[in-house]
Amino acid sequence: MRYVTRRVGLFLITLWAALSVNFIIPRVMPGNEASAVLATYRGVNPAALHALQIEFGVNVHQNLILTYFQYIANCLTGQFGLTAQRVPVLTEIAGKLPWTLALVGVTTVIAFAIGTLVGVVSAWRRGGKLDGILPPMLFIVATFPVFFVGLLLLYVFAVTLNWLPLSSNYSIGATPSLTLPFIGDVLTHAALPGISLVVVTAGLWIYSMRNNMITTLAEDYVKMGRAKGLPSWRIMIDYAARNAILPNLTGFAMQLGYVLGGSILVEYTFSYPGLGYLFYTSTTDHDLPLMQALFLVYTLAVLVCVLLADFLTAGLDPRTRDA
Amino acid sequence: MVWTWRPNRNTGGRSMRRLKPITVMVAAGALAAACGSASTATSGGSGNTGKVGGKLLIDNESGSTWTCQFNPFNPSVNITSIGFVYEPLEFVNILQTNADGTPKVTPWLATSSSWSSDFTALTMTIRSGVTWSDGTPFTANDVLYTFNALKADPALDLNALWAVNSGPLTGVALQGSDQVVFTFNAPAQSYFYYVADQTPIIPQHIWSSLDQTKLDTAADTTPVGTGPYLMSNCSQDNIKYLRNTHYWQSKPGHPVPQVAEVDYPAFLSNTSANLYLAQGQAQWGAQYIPNIQSYYISKSPSTRHYWFPPTLNVSLFPNLNNPLLGNLAVRQAISMAINRSEVSQRGESGYEPPANQTGIVLPTYQAWYDKSLDTTSYNPSKAEQTLQAAGFTKGSNGIYANAAGQQLSFTIKSISGYTDWDASLQVITQELKAVGIQVTVQDEDSDPYTQDTQNGTFQLAYGEMPVAGPGPYYELRPLLFSGSIGSTNYERYKSSSTDALFNQYSGATPAQQLQIIHQISTVMAQDLPLIPIVEGVDWYQYDTTSFGGWPTPSNPYAQPPVWSTPDNGVVLTELYPVS
Numbered sequence: 001m002r003y004v005t006r007r008v009g010l011f012l013i014t015l016w017a018a019l020s021v022n023f024i025i026p027r028v029m030p031g032n033e034a035s036a037v038l039a040t041y042r043g044v045n046p047a048a049l050h051a052l053q054i055e056f057g058v059n060v061h062q063n064l065i066l067t068y069f070q071y072i073a074n075c076l077t078g079q080f081g082l083t084a085q086r087v088p089v090l091t092e093i094a095g096k097l098p099w100t101l102a103l104v105g106v107t108t109v110i111a112f113a114i115g116t117l118v119g120v121v122s123a124w125r126r127g128g129k130l131d132g133i134l135p136p137m138l139f140i141v142a143t144f145p146v147f148f149v150g151l152l153l154l155y156v157f158a159v160t161l162n163w164l165p166l167s168s169n170y171s172i173g174a175t176p177s178l179t180l181p182f183i184g185d186v187l188t189h190a191a192l193p194g195i196s197l198v199v200v201t202a203g204l205w206i207y208s209m210r211n212n213m214i215t216t217l218a219e220d221y222v223k224m225g226r227a228k229g230l231p232s233w234r235i236m237i238d239y240a241a242r243n244a245i246l247p248n249l250t251g252f253a254m255q256l257g258y259v260l261g262g263s264i265l266v267e268y269t270f271s272y273p274g275l276g277y278l279f280y281t282s283t284t285d286h287d288l289p290l291m292q293a294l295f296l297v298y299t300l301a302v303l304v305c306v307l308l309a310d311f312l313t314a315g316l317d318p319r320t321r322d323a
Numbered sequence: 324m325v326w327t328w329r330p331n332r333n334t335g336g337r338s339m340r341r342l343k344p345i346t347v348m349v350a351a352g353a354l355a356a357a358c359g360s361a362s363t364a365t366s367g368g369s370g371n372t373g374k375v376g377g378k379l380l381i382d383n384e385s386g387s388t389w390t391c392q393f394n395p396f397n398p399s400v401n402i403t404s405i406g407f408v409y410e411p412l413e414f415v416n417i418l419q420t421n422a423d424g425t426p427k428v429t430p431w432l433a434t435s436s437s438w439s440s441d442f443t444a445l446t447m448t449i450r451s452g453v454t455w456s457d458g459t460p461f462t463a464n465d466v467l468y469t470f471n472a473l474k475a476d477p478a479l480d481l482n483a484l485w486a487v488n489s490g491p492l493t494g495v496a497l498q499g500s501d502q503v504v505f506t507f508n509a510p511a512q513s514y515f516y517y518v519a520d521q522t523p524i525i526p527q528h529i530w531s532s533l534d535q536t537k538l539d540t541a542a543d544t545t546p547v548g549t550g551p552y553l554m555s556n557c558s559q560d561n562i563k564y565l566r567n568t569h570y571w572q573s574k575p576g577h578p579v580p581q582v583a584e585v586d587y588p589a590f591l592s593n594t595s596a597n598l599y600l601a602q603g604q605a606q607w608g609a610q611y612i613p614n615i616q617s618y619y620i621s622k623s624p625s626t627r628h629y630w631f632p633p634t635l636n637v638s639l640f641p642n643l644n645n646p647l648l649g650n651l652a653v654r655q656a657i658s659m660a661i662n663r664s665e666v667s668q669r670g671e672s673g674y675e676p677p678a679n680q681t682g683i684v685l686p687t688y689q690a691w692y693d694k695s696l697d698t699t700s701y702n703p704s705k706a707e708q709t710l711q712a713a714g715f716t717k718g719s720n721g722i723y724a725n726a727a728g729q730q731l732s733f734t735i736k737s738i739s740g741y742t743d744w745d746a747s748l749q750v751i752t753q754e755l756k757a758v759g760i761q762v763t764v765q766d767e768d769s770d771p772y773t774q775d776t777q778n779g780t781f782q783l784a785y786g787e788m789p790v791a792g793p794g795p796y797y798e799l800r801p802l803l804f805s806g807s808i809g810s811t812n813y814e815r816y817k818s819s820s821t822d823a824l825f826n827q828y829s830g831a832t833p834a835q836q837l838q839i840i841h842q843i844s845t846v847m848a849q850d851l852p853l854i855p856i857v858e859g860v861d862w863y864q865y866d867t868t869s870f871g872g873w874p875t876p877s878n879p880y881a882q883p884p885v886w887s888t889p890d891n892g893v894v895l896t897e898l899y900p901v902s
Contacts, residue, residue, distance in 0.1 A: 086397055
């Protein structure tokens with residue numbers, strides 16, 4: 001119980017710190033919403049600056065402390081206001097969230113599965129063919145920036161071979177529906193961004209999983225299993241992998257932050273209209289309310305995952321509960 | 324070769340004329356010199372065929388998905404409502420002039436307009452027989468309401484019309500049942516464009532029920548207007564418009580508009596928008612397409628055309644408060660050292676033509692241009708002579724310096740991601756270096772760039788005005804009027820005689836206005852307050868396979884890009900399906 005309260009306490013403190021940073025950073029960025037509208041949209045009379053400053057309250061000087069507490073209160077009650085385009089922030093986020101959630105969720109699970117499995121098998125057959133090729137290769141690829149892999153895939157499969165679409169989440173003119181052709185369309189559009197994310201993240205899982213496996217395989221209880229004459233798959237999965245996977249589970253949460261960050265770059269590269277792309281446009285548009293809400297969403301996602309991973313570890317490994 | 328470009332700023336009415344390659348390696352070919360001549364089409368403007376049908380697809384990168392809001396006073400969404408749904412009182416065509424040099428005006432929701440002799444009162448007669456798309460009759464009260472709404476909520480007054488927002492408009496009133504009189508605190512001819520053309524009229528019976536001080540945040544998801552189209556369905560990725568069957572311009576045997584459906588997809592990237600155009604899926608493009616000849620035109624040369632009418636100067640702004648750049652000889656040397664044709668070819672693939680020192684954009688504003696005033700010349704050796712005559716001497720490093728030892732070494736601020744500007748500035752840097760002037764390019768994000776240019780925290784800046792108007796006045800005044808220092812007068816030019824010329828303009832006759840612009844051209848050509856380099860253009864492509872009636876160089880009846888409002892509405896009423 002003490003473990004849980006401590007973790008929750010830490011979570012709240014981190015959240016508060018993140019909220020405060022989120023309050024300060026956009027305010028020290030050069031420029032403001034009114035001049036950003038002028039810089040962004042075409043055909044706006046420069047004389048509109050006055051009107052836009054009124055609209056966005058640019059020259060309204062408010063008490064910073066008061067604004068800060070208002071902001072915290074608004075964050076807690078979910079009142080994020082309107083974006084620079086005058087759409088409720090929550091509507092805007094709700095429209096893009098499913099796309100990013102699906103893209104990041106599915107790719108992370110695939111990367112985790114591939115990475116862990118390859119890690120387990122390559123450690124089991126240490127020095128084998130698989131062990132000699134896959135882990136080093138994927139680990140090298142994992143050090144590439146995700147947008148670089150994205151651009152490479154884009155160039156090969158979309159531009160040169162013309163097999164897969166260049167950008168967007170589904171074909172222009174397609175009507176979203178739960179039909180096979182539309183789902184197929186969505187999957188072909190998600191393929192390249194998805195593969196980019198899988199390719200750069202799978203390697204990290206392999207590395208840690210393989211190392212854990214090797215350590216675990218040297219344990220006495222594994223020898224015991226062998227001595228008992230258990231089938232080797234059972235030793236591999238139940239005896240070794242089950243114990244070796246613990247650090248990877250914690251890593252899973254850590255990774256999520258990396259994947260979410262990567263998804264911003266990937267969505268930008270592929271013009272994939274998810275949260276990451278929205279984050280990018282909100283920054284260039286100097287869209288304060290949207291930027292802050294998105295930052296909060298990202299921070300919360302990572303913090304909640306870390307918290308869940310802590311609980312999960314505690315559940316799987318009794319030793320951590322006393323720590 | 325396929326190009327993958329991403330504009331720096333989202334367009335879709337977003338100002339995406341400058342482009343940033345998302346993939347350096349995809350773009351890492353040589354920028355092939357492309358044909359810069361506009362193609363001509365056969366179609367004319369007013370060829371009503373009496374037929375209705377077809378589905379027109381618009382191709383214009385929006386950079387973000389649609390918000391499905393249509394508030395005509397929200398600059399981030401109004402390109403999807405003005406022209407389609409909302410209409411102005413009169414249409415002012417900035418690309419066409421009458422014989423006396425005044426812009427061509429077409430009555431729209433007003434049937435006529437007249438100025439008082441001192442140009443301080445404008446009377447507009449409002450058209451009868453027009454109905455809003457919900458069936459309510461349109462009246463002069465709607466016009467009165469619209470302009471009063473701009474006063475009640477200053478955030479709507481995007482053209483700063485009202486005196487409270489530092490404009491000249493002091494009152495608007497009904498006269499009889501069908502006339503509206505606008506009164507100004509000074510001669511205000513130049514405001515005709517903003518009152519008549521740039522203010523969309525909204526229905527009183529709908530908007531008056533909203534909070535009048537917060538109309539700028541109104542979502543207007545189901546817009547009710549007088550325009551040729553009705554917004555039928557909107558999703559994040561597409562807006563579908565259907566023709567307004569009760570449109571006021573329609574007559575028996577003369578249906579307007581003739582195109583039954585218009586679709587406006589949201590394109591997040593330039594690449595996907597260009598691909599869609601090249602595949603022939605869209606007919607009306609407002610896209611920057613590298614190598615347009617091979618990528619777009621060559622796939623169907625008989626039906627695909629483009630026309631890039633220039634409307635604004637892209638200029639080098641010297642900060643006149645800088646003691647070295649405040650020296651006329653230095654500015655003359657810079658102007659003479661730059662080969663504008665070279666910049667146009669190498670920086671802009673020839674799509675944007677070279678500019679001239681009078682500040683008059685050609686051929687668009689030809690009527691205002693006087694060749695005898697033009698001092699534009701490329702003459703590097705004379706540039707050096709000018710510097711020497713002004714007391715500058717070349718140092719051992721090849722850079723000129725004055726007697727106090729101050730070197731002609733400057734930074735040029737530009738906007739990061741505007742790759743065509745970067746290419747242009749590379750040419751300019753080399754050419755200036757050749758005459759002993761050292762410049763370094765410093766790219767900034769557009770937001771800080773805007774602030775720096777407005778506040779004067781730069782030495783040289785490369786830039787342009789955001790909007791054109793019906794005549795050079797609308798570009799030159801923001802650039803040179805001393806009252807615009809702090810906003811659009813980047814170079815901080817201050818001259819009481821020039822200010823007086825601008826102040827006279829709104830009360831002058833057409834002949835006097837021409838004289839005034841000639842005198843301002845002289846200022847531009849002799850004082851070089853800023854140095855125009857190339858002329859910014861409107862990107863516009865069209866396909867005549869399914870539709871005719873497009874604006875063309877020989878029939879420039881409207882500004883052709885779809886984001887140009889309300890011109891887009893004029894084009895929509897002129898297009899017709901061909902079988």
